[in-house]
Amino acid sequence: MYEIVSILLLLxxxxxxxxxLKGPTLSDRVVAFDVIGIMALSLLVILALYFKRSVxxxxxxVLGAIxxxxxxxxxxxxxxxx
Amino acid sequence: MVFxxxxxxFMGIFSFLISAVGLIRMPDVYTRIHAGAKSPTMATILIIxxxxxxxxxxxxxxxxxxxxxxxxxPLSSSVIAxxxxxxxxxxxxxxxxDELKDFKEKEE
Numbered sequence: 001m002y003e004i005v006s007i008l009l010l011l012x013x014x015x016x017x018x019x020x021l022k023g024p025t026l027s028d029r030v031v032a033f034d035v036i037g038i039m040a041l042s043l044l045v046i047l048a049l050y051f052k053r054s055v056x057x058x059x060x061x062v063l064g065a066i067x068x069x070x071x072x073x074x075x076x077x078x079x080x081x082x
Numbered sequence: 083m084v085f086x087x088x089x090x091x092f093m094g095i096f097s098f099l100i101s102a103v104g105l106i107r108m109p110d111v112y113t114r115i116h117a118g119a120k121s122p123t124m125a126t127i128l129i130i131x132x133x134x135x136x137x138x139x140x141x142x143x144x145x146x147x148x149x150x151x152x153x154x155x156p157l158s159s160s161v162i163a164x165x166x167x168x169x170x171x172x173x174x175x176x177x178x179x180d181e182l183k184d185f186k187e188k189e190e
Contacts, residue, residue, distance in 0.1 A: 001088060008095045015102035019114070027111045027166035031118045034158060035105060038122045038151070039098060042129045045147070046091070048140075049133055057143045061150060068154040075161035079168050 002050045006043065013039050030074045037067035083135050090132030097125035110174035111166050119159030126151050 013036055020032035041060045048056035104117030130148045134141055 005088075005091055005095060009098060012095070012098040012102040015099070016105055019105045025111060025166070025171050027162060027169075027171050028114060030162055031111070031114050031159075032105060034162070035101060035118045035122055038126055038155065041147075041151070042094065042098070042126050045129055045133050045144075049136055052137075054137075054140050054143060057140065057147060061143075061147055064147070064150055064154065068158050071158040072161050075158075075165040078162070079165035 002046060005046055006050075009039060009043050009046065013043075026074075026078055030071060030078070033074075034067065034071045037063070037070075041067070083138075087132040087135030090128050090135060094125040094128035094132065097121050097128065101125065111171050112163060112173070115159050115163050119156060123151060123155045126155075 016032050016035050016039070020029055020036065023029045023032060041064050044056050044060040044063065048054060048060070098121070101117055101121035104121065105114055108114045108117050127148055130144050130151075134144050
């Protein structure tokens with residue numbers, strides 16, 4: 001059951017990766033990167049359920065913080081440059 | 083309990099797939115932000131709810147994670163939309179509503 005869920009989530013990540021590779025502007029790529037980060041966070045929650053270890057939830061929390069920080073920094077870069 | 087949890091998790095995966103299809107098919111940066119901000123937030127909340135149903139002893143950490151996602155995800159999409167509007171990323175069609183145009187002319 002967990003395998004089916006993980007494969008479907010990886011399919012969604014691959015479909016978002018198409019936009020990440022194709023995107024005409026930088027903003028498209030940043031949006032796709034943000035969505036892929038959120039999907040990786042959900043995959044970590046499913047991994048924690050699969051291995052029955054709650055350590056993965058801490059990793060998911062840190063990944064969410066890092067992803068939010070990266071998206072904000074990219075927004076500042078789009079707006080003003082370095 | 084496990085059955086209800088997997089029901090919520092499958093609802094979340096379905097929402098993620100809708101979001102990925104929307105990211106591919108939408109014509110514009112701003113509509114792609116629309117597809118890439120709301121639906122993944124709801125999907126993550128649904129998956130965390132399913133995890134609470136499967137493992138009830140992890141409830142504090144999972145609720146903390148859900149609150150974090152609910153706080154930061156709309157904020158980051160709003161930052162991207164504001165930045166790409168200020169950088170002049172073009173809209174897709176001519177007959178759109180651009181309420182920020184007047185403010186920009188006043189600033190200049």
